[in-house]
Amino acid sequence: xxxxxxxxxxxxxxxxxxxxxxxxxxxxxxxxxxxxxxxxxxxxxxxxxxxxxxxxxxxxxxxxxxxxxxxxxxxxxxxxxxxxxxxxxxxxxxxxxxxxxxxxxxxxxxxxxxxxxxxxxxxxxxxxxxxxxxxxxxxxxxxxxxxxxxxxxxxxxxxxxxxxxxxxxxxxxxxxxxxxxxxxxxxxxxxxxxxxxxxxxxxxxxxxxxxxxxxxxxxxxxxxxxxxxxxxxxxxxxxxxxxxxxxxxxxxxxxxxxxxxxxxxxxxxxxxxxxxxxxxxxxxxxxxxxxxxxxxxxxxxxxxxxxxxxxxxxxxxxxxxxxxxxxxxxxxxxxxxxxxxxxxxxxxxxxxxxxxxxxxxxxxxxxxxxxxxxxxxxxxxxxxxxxxxxxxxxxxxxxxxxxxxxxxxxxxxxxxxxxxxxxxxxxxxxxxxxxxxxxxxxxxxxxxxxxxxxxxxxxxxxxxxxxxxxxxxxxxxxxxxxxxxxxxxxxxxxxxxxxxxxxxxxxxxxxxxxxxxxxxxxxxxxx
Amino acid sequence: xxxxxxxxxxxxxxxxxxxxxxxxxxxxxxxxxxxxxxxxxxxxxxxxxxxxxxxxxxxxxxxxxxxxxxxxxxxxxxxxxxxxxxxxxxxxxxxxxxxxxxxxxxxxxxxxxxxxxxxxxxxxxxxxxxxxxxxxxxxxxxxxxxxxxxxxxxx
Numbered sequence: 028x029x030x031x032x033x034x035x036x037x038x039x040x041x042x043x044x045x046x047x048x049x050x051x052x053x054x055x056x057x058x059x060x061x062x063x064x065x066x067x068x069x070x071x072x073x074x075x076x077x078x079x080x081x082x083x084x085x086x087x088x089x090x091x092x093x094x095x096x097x098x099x100x101x102x103x104x105x106x107x108x109x110x111x112x113x114x115x116x117x118x119x120x121x122x123x124x125x126x127x128x129x130x131x132x133x134x135x136x137x138x139x140x141x142x143x144x145x146x147x148x149x150x151x152x153x154x155x156x157x158x159x160x161x162x163x164x165x166x167x168x169x170x171x172x173x174x175x176x177x178x179x180x181x182x183x184x185x186x187x188x189x190x191x192x193x194x195x196x197x198x199x200x201x202x203x204x205x206x207x208x209x210x211x212x213x214x215x216x217x218x219x220x221x222x223x224x225x226x227x228x229x230x231x232x233x234x235x236x237x238x239x240x241x242x243x244x245x246x247x248x249x250x251x252x253x254x255x256x257x258x259x260x261x262x263x264x265x266x267x268x269x270x271x272x273x274x275x276x277x278x279x280x281x282x283x284x285x286x287x288x289x290x291x292x293x294x295x296x297x298x299x300x301x302x303x304x305x306x307x308x309x310x311x312x313x314x315x316x317x318x319x320x321x322x323x324x325x326x327x328x329x330x331x332x333x334x335x336x337x338x339x340x341x342x343x344x345x346x347x348x349x350x351x352x353x354x355x356x357x358x359x360x361x362x363x364x365x366x367x368x369x370x371x372x373x374x375x376x377x378x379x380x381x382x383x384x385x386x387x388x389x390x391x392x393x394x395x396x397x398x399x400x401x402x403x404x405x406x407x408x409x410x411x412x413x414x415x416x417x418x419x420x421x422x423x424x425x426x427x428x429x430x431x432x433x434x435x436x437x438x439x440x441x442x443x444x445x446x447x448x449x450x451x452x453x454x455x456x457x458x459x460x461x462x463x464x465x466x467x468x469x470x471x472x473x474x475x476x477x478x479x480x481x482x483x484x485x486x487x488x489x490x491x492x493x494x495x496x497x498x499x500x501x502x503x504x505x506x507x508x509x510x511x512x513x514x515x516x517x518x519x520x521x522x523x524x525x526x527x528x529x530x531x532x533x534x535x536x537x538x539x540x541x542x543x544x545x546x547x548x549x550x551x552x553x554x
Numbered sequence: 555x556x557x558x559x560x561x562x563x564x565x566x567x568x569x570x571x572x573x574x575x576x577x578x579x580x581x582x583x584x585x586x587x588x589x590x591x592x593x594x595x596x597x598x599x600x601x602x603x604x605x606x607x608x609x610x611x612x613x614x615x616x617x618x619x620x621x622x623x624x625x626x627x628x629x630x631x632x633x634x635x636x637x638x639x640x641x642x643x644x645x646x647x648x649x650x651x652x653x654x655x656x657x658x659x660x661x662x663x664x665x666x667x668x669x670x671x672x673x674x675x676x677x678x679x680x681x682x683x684x685x686x687x688x689x690x691x692x693x694x695x696x697x698x699x700x701x702x703x704x705x706x707x708x709x
Contacts, residue, residue: 137625199618203625210588211629213579238595241618245603245611252610260608268607275608278599549693550577 051146054138055544056123057440059145063120064433066148068509070112073156075502077105082464082498084481085491098481099167100183104155106170107187110287111194112152114421117429118290119144119201122229124440126205128535128542129223131214131550136207144200151193158186169479171280174261174272178253185254188247195240202233202240209233214534216553220314223533224307227314228293231321235282235289238325243279246272270335277328285324287421289317291428292359295381297533298431299363302378303370304530309362316355316362323352333401334408342401349399353392360389375528376450380431383458384424391419394469409479412472418465423458430457430508437512438527442541443520445511453511456504463497570707571640572700574691578633585633589626593619637690639700641707646679648688659686666708670701677701 044052053059080101084092093101123141127134135141158165163181166172177184209230213222222230250272252258259265261272300307307313329337329345363385374382394416398404407413430453438444467490476487483491514520526536534553538546580588600615631653638649646661661681669678669685674694678687689697 136629140625199621203622206588207625207629210584211578211580215577215579217579234592234595237592237618237622238599241596241600241614242603242611244614245600245608248614249608249610260610271606271608274606275603275611278603549691549696551693 052142054134054142056127056134056138056141057542057544059135059141060120060123060125061440062145063116063123063148066145066152067113067115067117067120068512070108070116070152072505074105074108074113075505077101077108078498079502081105082495085483086495087492088483088485088488090482093481095481096167097164099169099479100159100165102479103167103169103172104159104165107155107166107190108152109421110170110283111191112148112155114287114425114429115194115198116148118229118232118287118425119198121225121290121294121429121432121436122201122205125436125535126208126226126229127212128538128546129226129533130209130212130217131534131547131553132208132212133545133548133550135204136212137204140200141204144197144204147193147197147200151190151197154186154190154193158183158190161186171273171276172247172250173276174250174253174269175263177250178261185251188251191247192244195244198236199240202236205229205233206237212550214547214550214553217534220311221553223293224296224310224313225290225293228289228296228317231317232286232289235286235321235324239279239282239286242275243283246275246279249275270332273332273335274328277331278325280331281328282321282324284417284420285320287425288428289320291384291425292317294428294432294435295363295384296359298377298381298435299366300532301435301528301530302373302375302381303367304372305366305370306532307362308365308368309358312358313362316358319355320352323348323355327352330399330404333404346399346401350396353396356392360385360392371530375434376445376447376454377431377435379451379454380427380434383454384427384431387419387423387427387458387461391416391424394419407472409477410472411468411476411478414478415465415468415472418468422465423461427457430454433508433512435528436535437515438520438523439535439538439540439542441515441518441520442522442539443515443518444523444527445515445520449507449511453504453507456507457501460497460500460504464494464501465497467491467493467497569641569643570703571638572703573636573638574689574696576632576635576691578629580629582630582633585626585630589622592622635691637688639688639704641704646704646708648679648686650690661686663708668701668704668708670698674698674701679704 050058050062053062080093081098084090084098123135126132155165161182163183165183166177166180166187168177168180168184172184172187209222209226249258249260253260253262253267259267261267261269263269296307296313327345327349329341330349333342333345372378394412398407398413398416434445434450471487471490474487476483523540525539527540534547534551535542537551596615596619600611603609603611634651635653636651638647640647640649641663644663646663646666648659648661650657650659661679666679666681669680670676674697676687677689677697677700678685689700692700
């Protein structure tokens with residue numbers, strides 16, 4: 028094929044150690060991107076395994092497999108591992124691989140700090156997973172680790188707190204790196220409003236991370252001192268306020284959910300125009316919509332805690348502010364569809380996942396609007412309706428966007444085309460099993476089934492059975508992804524050209540596939 | 555950190571002088587504004603929580619701002635990096651400014667040789683067993699131009 032035809036010269040020389048030391052000491056953005064992606068895939072399967080444990084117990088009413096305490100550990104750790112171990116690092120992996128190539132920079136701004144931010148993650152993850160094996164087991168207070176429940180648990184909770192600290196430090200360093208890279212290392216001519224949407228969404232995400240990560244660090248440190256050093260931040264008996272924890276946590280937590288979706292919006296905004304063979308509709312409105320979502324994310328946190336007791340005026344404020352988010356999100360969905368409108372569409376796997384994303388993410392958005400209505404939320408708080416809602420936006424949203432990104436860029440990263448047939452199987456099985464798993468949860472939630480409980484009334488048996496079967500199917504379908512990725516890395520697929528996709532635009536497609544170890548050592552000029 | 559371009563042949567007292575600067579897409583004012591914005595947002599949020607009793611957010615925001623400050627200071631120190639190649643009389647001078655420090659290298663014009671790879675990937679001056687790689691902040695085409703300009707004037 029025509030891969031690497033016109034590329035030669037110093038850029039091809041890879042001066043790096045080989046073997047394990049290459050990966051431990053690497054400061055190369057592509058290596059670190061790969062490390063992030065492999066790490067997050069591993070954590071995705073560990074988190075997925077915990078989800079299988081949850082659904083196994085819920086297959087039938089009654090207690091079958093686990094003690095209730097262990098079931099709570101499964102739900103809590105599934106959430107923590109998926110959020111901090113799988114989704115967030117996966118997006119950082121994409122940023123590492125793509126941002127320098129998309130803006131014409133040779134590497135990230137602080138290459139050594141980049142290595143450090145990655146290698147903190149396995150340490151944090153080890154602490155998290157190891158907490159299952161300490162006396163009392165892992166944290167069972169939910170991923171939200173609400174006080175005072177979390178101030179009473181065993182050493183597993185301490186390990187989770189340290190893990191969050193470490194992973195938070197990693198995120199902060201990653202964000203500083205990404206902001207500096209994007210702002211200071213753009214190639215001449217690459218003005219802010221010419222940047223690819225993926226870069227824009229990551230810039231805004233990095234701002235969000237810098238704003239809220241200290242809040243999480245502070246929250247978990249206060250938990251730690253309440254647990255061991257006699258402080259009473261959240262202890263009502265000592266003059267503290269348990270509700271304060273919820274405010275602090277969700278002030279971090281709500282921007283956090285946007286941290287997990289905005290780069291996904293960015294990926295979809297790269298994929299849709301490519302397979303529509305049209306420029307993105309409403310580029311600038313996409314940028315402003317992303318910024319609006321980020322700003323709004325700071326004033327909606329209390330919609331997670333309507334039932335905690337707050338003045339009616341606060342309930343109204345948070346309800347309306349939450350509904351307002353539908354406007355910029357609607358702009359985005361409209362723009363993606365308008366991009367496809369009258370486009371010359373083809374449906375390769377990345378496009379399938381992007382379309383799947385738009386469809387299911389919108390459904391998750393709608394249930395989000397339902398939950399924004401305070402009186403409705405008071406009924407649905409902590410039911411499976413909420414579980415359905417956030418899995419629609421996080422699995423079918425963030426995860427599908429990540430899958431779209433993997434299929435979109437893996438030919439560029441490896442130089443080999445993935446197996447299209449298997450990719451399509453992966454999409455359709457994921458899409459179908461995802462909906463079999465989570466759609467019935469809307470009904471069980473509306474009927475009042477509470478989340479985080481290992482047993483349920485007979486009336487919920489059928490829907491839970493369907494959900495569990497769907498989840499097993501979804502879990503197994505993900506093995507296809509591993510097979511496809513391994514096949515690509517081993518070079519089994521057809522070799523691809525520099526511009527892998529006919530409709531692709533952007534600097535990364537001017538580089539060979541796979542790109543040499545060092546790229547854009549001197550920046551290209553963007554016209 | 556990045557390599558960059560923005561190189562221009564400037565009129566100078568020397569017979570030939572060329573300055574190549576690092577690529578910085580963010581101006582000094584831009585750096586200040588970005589830092590100030592992040593500082594106000596992060597410390598503002600932390601102060602609000604401190605006022606509500608959750609003061610432990612504050613030290614973490616402070617720590618984060620310290621790391622951010624160090625990062626931006628590093629960028630700032632390298633912002634003015636440049637490399638100047640000049641020919642003046644019988645001397646070839648290379649001046650390299652990096653992170654506030656300036657290094658000067660001198661070659662004899664009659665003895666200095668230009669070593670350039672055909673694709674412009676590498677450019678160096680060699681004389682008396684000493685070799686100095688130049689063209690740090692240039693792209694391949696610009697290195698080739700510089701190589702041609704130097705070859706015309708040397709030896």
